[in-house]
Amino acid sequence: MNAPVITARGLTKRYGTATAVDAVDLDVAKGEIFGLLGPNGAGKTTTILMMLGLTEVTGGSIEVLGHDPVRDPLAVKRRVGYLPDQVGFYDNLTAEDNLAYSARLMGIAARDCGARIDEALARVRLSDVARKKVRTFSRGMRQRLGLAEIVMKRAEIAILDEPTSGLDPQATSEFLEMIEGLKRAGVSVLLSSHMLDQVQRVCDRVALFQRGRIVLVGPVAELARQVLGAGFVVEVEADAATDLDARFGAIPGVTSVKRVGGDRYRLTADRDVRPEAARAVVAANGALRRLSVDDPSLETIYSRFFQQQKSPGEGARDAA
Amino acid sequence: MRREGSPWQGVGTVFVKELSDHVSSIRMLILELLTFIIGGIVVYVAIDNIRATTAEDPFVLLKLFTSSQSTVVSLLGILTFLIPLMAIALGFDAINGEHNRRTMSRILSQPIYRDALLIGKFLAGLATLGICLVCLWLLVVGLGILLLGIPPSPEEVARSLVFLVITLAYAGTWLAFAIFLSIVTRSAATAVLTALGVWLFMTLLWPMIAPLIAVQIAPPDPRYALLGLQTPETVEWLQMLRRISPNFVFAEAATTLLSPDSRAIGAVYIDQLQGAIIGSPLPLSESLAIVWPQAVALIGGVFVLFVGGYVVFQRQEVRA
Numbered sequence: 007m008n009a010p011v012i013t014a015r016g017l018t019k020r021y022g023t024a025t026a027v028d029a030v031d032l033d034v035a036k037g038e039i040f041g042l043l044g045p046n047g048a049g050k051t052t053t054i055l056m057m058l059g060l061t062e063v064t065g066g067s068i069e070v071l072g073h074d075p076v077r078d079p080l081a082v083k084r085r086v087g088y089l090p091d092q093v094g095f096y097d098n099l100t101a102e103d104n105l106a107y108s109a110r111l112m113g114i115a116a117r118d119c120g121a122r123i124d125e126a127l128a129r130v131r132l133s134d135v136a137r138k139k140v141r142t143f144s145r146g147m148r149q150r151l152g153l154a155e156i157v158m159k160r161a162e163i164a165i166l167d168e169p170t171s172g173l174d175p176q177a178t179s180e181f182l183e184m185i186e187g188l189k190r191a192g193v194s195v196l197l198s199s200h201m202l203d204q205v206q207r208v209c210d211r212v213a214l215f216q217r218g219r220i221v222l223v224g225p226v227a228e229l230a231r232q233v234l235g236a237g238f239v240v241e242v243e244a245d246a247a248t249d250l251d252a253r254f255g256a257i258p259g260v261t262s263v264k265r266v267g268g269d270r271y272r273l274t275a276d277r278d279v280r281p282e283a284a285r286a287v288v289a290a291n292g293a294l295r296r297l298s299v300d301d302p303s304l305e306t307i308y309s310r311f312f313q314q315q316k317s318p319g320e321g322a323r324d325a326a
Numbered sequence: 327m328r329r330e331g332s333p334w335q336g337v338g339t340v341f342v343k344e345l346s347d348h349v350s351s352i353r354m355l356i357l358e359l360l361t362f363i364i365g366g367i368v369v370y371v372a373i374d375n376i377r378a379t380t381a382e383d384p385f386v387l388l389k390l391f392t393s394s395q396s397t398v399v400s401l402l403g404i405l406t407f408l409i410p411l412m413a414i415a416l417g418f419d420a421i422n423g424e425h426n427r428r429t430m431s432r433i434l435s436q437p438i439y440r441d442a443l444l445i446g447k448f449l450a451g452l453a454t455l456g457i458c459l460v461c462l463w464l465l466v467v468g469l470g471i472l473l474l475g476i477p478p479s480p481e482e483v484a485r486s487l488v489f490l491v492i493t494l495a496y497a498g499t500w501l502a503f504a505i506f507l508s509i510v511t512r513s514a515a516t517a518v519l520t521a522l523g524v525w526l527f528m529t530l531l532w533p534m535i536a537p538l539i540a541v542q543i544a545p546p547d548p549r550y551a552l553l554g555l556q557t558p559e560t561v562e563w564l565q566m567l568r569r570i571s572p573n574f575v576f577a578e579a580a581t582t583l584l585s586p587d588s589r590a591i592g593a594v595y596i597d598q599l600q601g602a603i604i605g606s607p608l609p610l611s612e613s614l615a616i617v618w619p620q621a622v623a624l625i626g627g628v629f630v631l632f633v634g635g636y637v638v639f640q641r642q643e644v645r646a
Contacts (some may be wrong), residue, residue: 051645058435060644076546080331080437098347110339111436127424152432 008036011163011194012057016066019218026052027220031065034163039189041205041306042198044215050198051091053215054165056086057196071162084112091167093148097141101132101151104140108155126158130184146177151164153184156193158162164188170204182208206304214311222311228306233307233314238275239300242283245269246292253286260285269295289298329439332447340446341453346455348416357412358458362465364404369466371398373473385607387482388584390470391489401466402580405493406573410500412458414521416451417504417515426514431644444639448632450503455497457599463490481586484610486552489583492617495624496576500525502631509635509642528571540564558595565592572627577619582613591616 012034019027023162027049034040040048057063057070059079068074073081095104105123114122129132130150140148149169160224166185170178176202185208188195199205205212206226214222214229222229250271254263260275273279280297287294300306345544348354372393376386383389393418421444424430434440444580471477479488503524509516544559568574578591586607608616 052397055431055644060431060434077328078330080335080439083435084437086435090428090431092428093432095432096427096429107339107343108432108436111336111433111438113335113437132456155432 010034011036012068012070012196014053014057014066014068016063017053017056017063017068018062019049019056019061025218030218030220031039032213032220033209033224034194036194037192039185039195039197039208040209041198041209041212042117042215043202043205043212043304044198045200048215049153050215051167051216054088054198056098056194057165057199058083058086060138065192068214085161086163086165087159087161089149089152089156089164089166089169091171093152093223095140095143095151097150098139100139101127101143101154102136104151105155105158109158112159114158120238122160123154124156129157129187130136131180146173146181149173149181150184151175153181153188156223163194163196166195168199169197170199170201178204181249202304202308204320212304214308216315217304221315226307229304233311238278240275240279240283240292241274241296242271242287243269243296244271244287244292244294246287246290248289248290248292250290250292253290254283257282259288279282331437331439331627333439333441334445335448336436336442337446340438340443341450344447345453348450349457353415354454357408357415358461359531361408361458361462363455364408365462365465365520366469368398368646369469370406370473371395372401373469376474384479385482385485386476387467387470387478388485388586391486392495392581396420402577402584405462406577406580407453408495409493409497410525410529410573413451413497413500414504414518414525417456417501418508418521420447420451420505421508422514422517422627423508423513425512426450434644436475437523440634444505444636448501451501451505452494453500455501459490459493459497481610485583485586485613488610488614489580492576492579492583492621495621495628496572498628499572499589499631500623502628502635506635506638509639528573532571532630533568533574536567536570537564542566557624561592567583571622572624574590575620575623577618579617580618582617588611589616591620616630 010033012032014030014032017027017032018025018028021220030049030053032053042053044050053059053257055069056063057075059075059082060288063076068076068119071085073085075082094099096107100106102123105126106119109119109123112117123138124133130153132147132150133145135143140151143151145303153164157260164185169185170181173181185197187210197205197209198244209226210223211223212229213220224232228236234269242250242254251263251265254260254271254273257273257275257279259277259279260273262274264272264274266272273283276300284294284297363507369390372390372395375395376383376394391401394403419426420428424433424443433443467478467486497569504517504521507521508514511517511520540560540563544557544563546557569572569578582588582591589608589612
């Protein structure tokens with residue numbers, strides 16, 4: 007892992023007696039896409055606001071690019087771009103004018119403004135609506151305009167809060183591409199979301215938030231091993247005269263066989279056991295209709311994890 | 327713990343943007359038209375009036391501001407009434423508008439402190455009001471010169487300029503109040519209704535209620551009543567109570583400045599008039615000495631309301 011650009015230690019935020027963020031430890035490495043996951047109200051946005059010095063820190067410490075956002079928020083905000091949840095713009099101004107206002111607030115020299123705005127709008131493919139009022143923009147276009155602001159800022163870290171919520175699938179995938187584009191340009195990205203499949207698509211590492219705490223951190227594959235307990239889940243759909251359970255169970259590496267519905271089996275194994283499973287079906291004189299391996303999906307991890315939380319004892323080992 | 331960086335960074339940018347918003351906004355256009363139409367009519371009537379009744383007066387120009395007829399109130403009266411409306415119109419959605427447009431967190435994630443946003447918005451509102459007032463002042467003076475054919479004396483110009491400054495302080499008080507409301511309420515409609523409610527109270531109700539309270543606190547002495555005089559205590563109480571309304575304070579200051587022969591504010595005792603030549607004008611410096619407390623009160627009001635809003639705004643959560 008590269009040197010961290012964001013470091014939080016014991017970061018805590020209390021509102022009165024309610025604890026929104028509870029002793030969070032977090033490291034975001036340079037150049038990675040880091041996802042904050044969790045249900046609404048789990049403390050993701052509050053954590054982000056503390057990183058930007060937009061809300062006071064109750065306890066613990068945080069450092070962004072070597073600056074303390076509590077004491078020196080301007081230095082942090084000069085180098086970090088932020089796209090808030092449901093970003094808003096001045097409807098009566100054009101896209102260009104909105105960016106021009108931000109550019110002046112950023113302290114970009116007037117003679118560079120035009121070029122940097124054009125470049126940023128081109129990057130998010132909004133060049134042809136640059137002179138249209140933002141009033142006419144769709145949700146996806148506003149979101150892209152928010153990203154253009156970060157591009158224009160030449161931010162070293164982009165913090166995106168629920169960037170794809172409320173976007174249609176096409177707009178979402180376009181937007182995720184743009185986020186990957188940021189990464190290619192060397193920007194570290196921190197994004198929060200509850201859209202798991204999207205996070206899984208772009209994030210190098212994720213942190214799972216629950217009631218103000220980070221309960222799991224790591225790359226998706228690693229989390230899968232921790233929570234689901236195995237690397238591969240192979241699904242087989244086949245019918246055969248004889249019972250297939252025993253044959254599947256005999257394959258080396260398979261840890262469990264479960265029959266899910268009439269002729270569908272789910273094998274959990276520590277490696278890809280598809281060839282052996284196919285052979286087993288054929289050997290049993292069965293008809294193989296489907297054979298697939300599941301990539302561990304974040305959604306599965308997520309729901310499994312929270313299920314385990316609800317039924318303690320079973321999940322405690324994995325969560326640790 | 328001290329924060330680093332200048333709170334002034336970005337003030338100019340916010341100022342310019344807000345000023346251009348105000349100047350080009352429809353609500354400002356309506357108010358300007360209203361002011362100029364009413365102002366024009368009132369001054370025209372005043373000129374007619376002066377022509378008909380005044381044989382010789384060293385302060386004809388100042389009379390333009392204060393001359394009233396049975397059917398038409400003076401320009402001063404109109405200003406006392408209209409300026410709060412203009413100030414409220416400019417300030418009621420200053421901060422909650424940013425929240426409602428969801429631009430607040432995006433703007434504050436730029437390298438500026440909240441101070442810059444608030445100060446910039448306040449100064450822009452004040453500048454807009456200033457521009458309006460200066461235009462109106464020029465209109466009045468210009469019409470006066472054109473229609474009466476008498477050039478203003480230096481003292482008249484000086485007095486009316488001081489009047490302009492005090493008017494601006496009066497406008498600033500209401501602007502600071504409107505911005506304060508825009509900070510403490512989350513909906514612009516609530517802010518504008520509250521502001522208009524307070525304005526109605528100060529303009530219409532308080533002048534009616536204040537005498538009732540004054541009579542309760544200091545009942546009139548029948549001996550004075552027999553002589554057909556008002557009881558001094560009652561009058562003093564009445565005056566103090568009425569001064570709770572900034573409208574009254576402004577009217578007091580403006581009348582003294584614009585009528586050089588008024589030598590005291592409120593009740594005048596016989597012994598104060600000893601040696602005075604009734605009807606002879608006071609020099610500007612003496613008039614200034616008389617209105618000094620009123621001027622300080624208005625400017626103080628601006629600061630108290632602004633600081634109140636500032637403190638609340640600094641502690642407010644960015645998130646809606």
